[in-house]
Amino acid sequence: GAVVSQHPSWVICKSGTSVKIECRSLDFQATTMFWYRQFPKQSLMLMATSNEGSKATYEQGVEKDKFLINHASLTLSTLTVTSAHPEDSSFYICSAHSGTSGFDYEQYFGPGTRLTVT
Amino acid sequence: GQNIDQPTEMTATEGAIVQINCTYQTSGFNGLFWYQQHAGEAPTFLSYNVLDGLEEKGRFSSFLSRSKGYSYLLLKELQMKDSASYLCAVRDSNYQLIWGAGTKLIIKP
Numbered sequence: 626g627a628v629v630s631q632h633p634s635w636v637i638c639k640s641g642t643s644v645k646i647e648c649r650s651l652d653f654q655a656t657t658m659f660w661y662r663q664f665p666k667q668s669l670m671l672m673a674t675s676n677e678g679s680k681a682t683y684e685q686g687v688e689k690d691k692f693l694i695n696h697a698s699l700t701l702s703t704l705t706v707t708s709a710h711p712e713d714s715s716f717y718i719c720s721a722h723s724g725t726s727g728f729d730y731e732q733y734f735g736p737g738t739r740l741t742v743t
Numbered sequence: 744g745q746n747i748d749q750p751t752e753m754t755a756t757e758g759a760i761v762q763i764n765c766t767y768q769t770s771g772f773n774g775l776f777w778y779q780q781h782a783g784e785a786p787t788f789l790s791y792n793v794l795d796g797l798e799e800k801g802r803f804s805s806f807l808s809r810s811k812g813y814s815y816l817l818l819k820e821l822q823m824k825d826s827a828s829y830l831c832a833v834r835d836s837n838y839q840l841i842w843g844a845g846t847k848l849i850i851k852p
Contacts, residue, residue: 668843669842732840734778
């Protein structure tokens with residue numbers, strides 16, 4: 626099956642610094658990648674949708690200047706949390722699908738990145 | 744607004760059968776998904792329904808009734824490793840996934 630990797634799997638950073646999380650599709654080309662955030666005991670919250678070569682579409686309430694998303698190639702998307710604060714501590718998960726029209730029904734999830742801001 | 748409802752928590756016994764329900768109200772419908780998520784891990788795909796009826800895959804089955812806005816996930820011969828959260832998600836008319844809050848399933852020996 627399709628594999629999506631994330632790096633790093635966990636990261637601890639100091640308040641005010643920036644952290645970059647990578648999401649890669651290893652054996653397929655991901656035309657669309659999704660970034661989610663999940664707080665403990667809560668469901669997934671979609672942050673943004675990114676299509677290769679174009680600007681990401683952010684969900685309401687998500688600050689685009691704080692959460693920078695770059696989908697530079699069909700196999701790589703990055704999420705940069707800028708000027709991190711302790712409230713940004715969360716589990717960040719990316720997913721991808723290869724369908725150009727959305728008919729590819731399955732999203733393949735990465736293993737997630739646990740971010741802790743001290 | 745769009746809404747996905749599923750029970751917060753369920754408890755079942757090893758070897759038994761459990762049914763997790765999901766009701767939805769969304770802007771359009773392009774399929775319903777069930778995912779399993781163990782604590783601290785990303786979700787893994789379990790099933791996909793786009794037409795009414797039952798889809799069976801080993802110990803897991805998923806049912807859909809579009810007219811009722813209802814689905815269930817049926818788990819048979821429960822094993823301890825089935826203890827996890829089960830997420831129901833509906834893809835709306837914009838092909839965006841709308842997620843339920845998840846059902847935490849606790850399996851007891």
